[in-house]
Amino acid sequence: MPLSRLVRVALALGLTLLLIVLLWAILMLTETAFQVWDRLSAGPTWLFVAYGAGFLALTVGAGYLVLRLLLPRRPSRGTRTERPAVPDRAALERRITEAEAGGIDTRAVQIELERLRQRKAAGTIHVAFFGEISSGKSSLVRALVPEAKPQIGAVGGTTREIQGYHWLSPAGDELVLTDMPGTNEVGGELERSAREEALRAHVVVYVCDGDLSRSQHEELKRLLELGKPTVLALNKSDRYRPDELGEVEQRLRERLGGYPRAEVVRVQAGGQREALRRLPDGKEERVVRELPPQVASLREALQQHLDEEPEILEQLRDSAVFVLAAAHLEDAAAAHRRTKADELVTQYARKAVIGALAAVTPGTDILIQGYLGVSLIKALAGLYGVSVRQVDTDLLLDLAQKHVGRTLTLVLAVAGNALKAFPGVGTVAGGLAHAVAYGLIFDSLGRAVAGTLATRGTIRPVQAAQSFEEYLSDDLETSARRIARLALAVRGQTRSSDPSGG
Numbered sequence: 273m274p275l276s277r278l279v280r281v282a283l284a285l286g287l288t289l290l291l292i293v294l295l296w297a298i299l300m301l302t303e304t305a306f307q308v309w310d311r312l313s314a315g316p317t318w319l320f321v322a323y324g325a326g327f328l329a330l331t332v333g334a335g336y337l338v339l340r341l342l343l344p345r346r347p348s349r350g351t352r353t354e355r356p357a358v359p360d361r362a363a364l365e366r367r368i369t370e371a372e373a374g375g376i377d378t379r380a381v382q383i384e385l386e387r388l389r390q391r392k393a394a395g396t397i398h399v400a401f402f403g404e405i406s407s408g409k410s411s412l413v414r415a416l417v418p419e420a421k422p423q424i425g426a427v428g429g430t431t432r433e434i435q436g437y438h439w440l441s442p443a444g445d446e447l448v449l450t451d452m453p454g455t456n457e458v459g460g461e462l463e464r465s466a467r468e469e470a471l472r473a474h475v476v477v478y479v480c481d482g483d484l485s486r487s488q489h490e491e492l493k494r495l496l497e498l499g500k501p502t503v504l505a506l507n508k509s510d511r512y513r514p515d516e517l518g519e520v521e522q523r524l525r526e527r528l529g530g531y532p533r534a535e536v537v538r539v540q541a542g543g544q545r546e547a548l549r550r551l552p553d554g555k556e557e558r559v560v561r562e563l564p565p566q567v568a569s570l571r572e573a574l575q576q577h578l579d580e581e582p583e584i585l586e587q588l589r590d591s592a593v594f595v596l597a598a599a600h601l602e603d604a605a606a607a608h609r610r611t612k613a614d615e616l617v618t619q620y621a622r623k624a625v626i627g628a629l630a631a632v633t634p635g636t637d638i639l640i641q642g643y644l645g646v647s648l649i650k651a652l653a654g655l656y657g658v659s660v661r662q663v664d665t666d667l668l669l670d671l672a673q674k675h676v677g678r679t680l681t682l683v684l685a686v687a688g689n690a691l692k693a694f695p696g697v698g699t700v701a702g703g704l705a706h707a708v709a710y711g712l713i714f715d716s717l718g719r720a721v722a723g724t725l726a727t728r729g730t731i732r733p734v735q736a737a738q739s740f741e742e743y744l745s746d747d748l749e750t751s752a753r754r755i756a757r758l759a760l761a762v763r764g765q766t767r768s769s770d771p772s773g774g
Contacts, residue, residue, distance in 0.1 A: 359595070359598050360594065361590075364381075364594050364597060364598060368381055368382075368601065371601060371605060376601075376604050376605050376608045377607070378604060380600040380603070381597045381600045381601050381604065384593065384596060384597045385593075387472070388472070388590065392586070395446075396438075396446050396448050397447045397448070397475070397585070398436075398447070398448045398473040398474050398475075398589075399447055399449050399450065399473060399474065399475045399477060399574065400450045400469055400470045400472070400473035401413055401451050401452060401477045402466060402467075402470045402477065402478050402479070402491075403454060403455070403478050403488075404455050404480070404488060405453075405454030407454065407480055407507060408479055408481065408541045409454065409477075409479045410451050411541030411542060411565075412477070412505065412507065412541045412570070413437060413449050413451045414541070414542075415541050415542055415567045416449060416567055416570070416571070417438075417449060433453070434450060434451070434452050434453070434465060434466070434469055435450070435452075436448045436449065436451075437450075437451065441574070441575060441578065442571065442575070443575055443579075447578075450473060452466040452470070453466050454466070455487075455488075455491060468596055470500075471495075471498070471500075471592040471593060471595065471596045472589070472592070472593055472596070473589065474501065474586075474588070474589045475500075475501045475502070475503065475574060475577045475578075475585075476495055476503070477502075477503045477570070478491075478492050478495070478502055478503070478505065479505045479507050480505070480524075481507050481508040482506075483523050483524065484524065489527060492504070492527070496528070496533075496534055498588075498592045499533060499588050499591070499592075500588060500592055501533040501534075501580070501585065502531075503536075503537060503570065503573045503574065504524055504527075504528060504535065504536045505539045506520065506524060506536060507540070507541055508540065508541070509538045509539065509540055509566075510563065517538070521536055521538065524536045533577070533588075535573055537570050537572075539565075539567050539569065539570050540563060540564075540566040541565055541567070542563050542565035606726065609656060609726065610722070610726070612655055613652060613655060613656075613718070613722040616648070616718065616722075617652075617715055617718030617719055618715075618758075620644065620648040620714050620718055621712075621715040621718065621758065622758060622762060624707075624710040624711050624714040625707040625710065625711040625755070625758060625759045625762050626707075626762055628703065628706045628710040629703055629704070644714070645669050645672075645714075645717065646669070648714065648718055648721070649665050649668065649669075649721055650665075652718065652722050653721075653725065653731065655725075656722075656726070656729075658725055658729065658731065661731075664731045664732075665731070667733040667734075668721075668731065668733040668737055671733060671734070671737035671740075672713075672717055672737055672740050675737070675740065675741050675744070676713055676744075683709045683713070683744070684706065684709045686712075686749060686752045687705045687708035687709040687755075687756065688705045688708075689749070689752070690708060690752035690753045690755070690756040691705060691756050691760075693753055693756070694756065694760060704760075704763065707759045707762075708752060708755050708756045708759045711758060712748070712752055712755050713744070716740055716743035716744040717740050717743075719739075719743050720736050720737075720739035720740035720742075720743050723739055724736040
């Protein structure tokens with residue numbers, strides 16, 4: 273076709289032109305190279321050597337940069353871009369000292385460090401069997417230590433407490449195998465204890481009976497990112513066909529990609545299996561057969577970890593325990609802040625009650641818009657170590673005031689009903705009901721601000737205002753009775769301090 277011929281002619285002309293340009297560039301470069309060579313040859317030797325070295329360095333450097341751009345780096349085995357911060361002992365002890373100076377209860381941290389000291393003094397290796405309920409942890413412990421008697425049952429969550437069993441490995445290493453409650457149990461009361469014990473161990477055997485779910489993977493990843501030596505034991509492997517077992521094992525290995533101290537082994541903890549047996553007369557009957565445990569690969573994997581330098585195992589275990597102790601310290605600090613925040617909220621609710629009782633006109637709106645609301649927010653922000661912008665404070669108070677304007681009638685009614693519950697008070701209107709109402713407002717505002725600071729680490733006016741609305745409407749009767757009791761106490765103290773009895 274004519275079009276195809278035109279295309280072929282155009283391509284031929286283009287290639288011819290490109291060839292001419294390349295030949296011209298080669299000739300020009302060659303001529304330039306010979307000129308440079310002649311001039312360098314005529315010059316001093318040091319210039320020749322310096323020029324050649326510079327040319328070579330520039331070429332090698334440019335080539336290296338090109339390769340780095342074209343070939344993406346593979347992450348080195350065992351590294352991750354994000355790893356949890358691991359405090360050392362000195363840093364942890366400094367934080368403990370600072371916490372104690374601030375009145376924070378550090379007993380849980382001290383207990384954790386004392387437990388670590390005792391285990392280091394004992395010199396035994398701790399191996400924690402970790403994983404979801406009904407994955408076969410107790411059965412594996414029994415297979416490794418036949419004389420152990422952990423509870424084993426068909427009902428999920430049979431293990432209700434942490435149990436340790438001493439085991440002398442074939443190589444003569446003294447170990448403590450820790451059988452722990454499983455994760456993802458309904459209620460989850462024992463999960464935290466199991467996670468903490470996994471961090472205290474030198475080696476973790478994470479037991480599963482198939483590919484990992486998202487929650488299992490996240491659980492395992494937290495251990496691996498601390499460098500925790502881990503054996504991922506694929507239990508109940510007899511349930512799979514050989515091709516299925518290979519696929520599951522491959523997926524598990526991919527989960528562990530990049531972590532050098534983690535591996536996958538196939539195990540069978542034993543147990544029983546029903547089977548059909550054909551009788552001589554042709555009939556069939558169901559029989560129960562005992563499955564022999566297959567844990568040789570697990571023993572070998574554990575021994576490989578034990579054969580590492582003891583100092584490395586100790587360092588990795590210590591680092592994980594320091595992370596656990598730091599978490600205890602954070603929990604203690606959070607509890608301390610919550611207690612102090614509750615005290616601040618109560619103080620400002622009391623101030624709101626006093627302000628309302630002292631108002632010339634009951635219900636005068638002098639609280640939520642003014643100095644007291646700003647002071648409450650700043651005091652709570654100071655407790656949480658957060659700087660607050662004035663614009664955020666103003667916006668939060670404005671949003672809260674709008675909600676109060678819509679619900680003040682309801683709040684006053686609830687406050688009046690709450691006061692009726694106290695003998696001798698009766699139906700109270702005016703100043704005392706307004707005092708209870710404003711106490712409720714400040715109690716709700718303080719709890720909303722404290723909750724926002726605790727969960728978000730800063731003031732979010734819109735979210736804090738939403739929480740304020742929820743607090744001001746959630747279980748309002750109970751909160752009103754509590755504030756009414758406070759208001760009556762304040763009024764009683766005011767009257768007792770007034771010589772005129774007014």
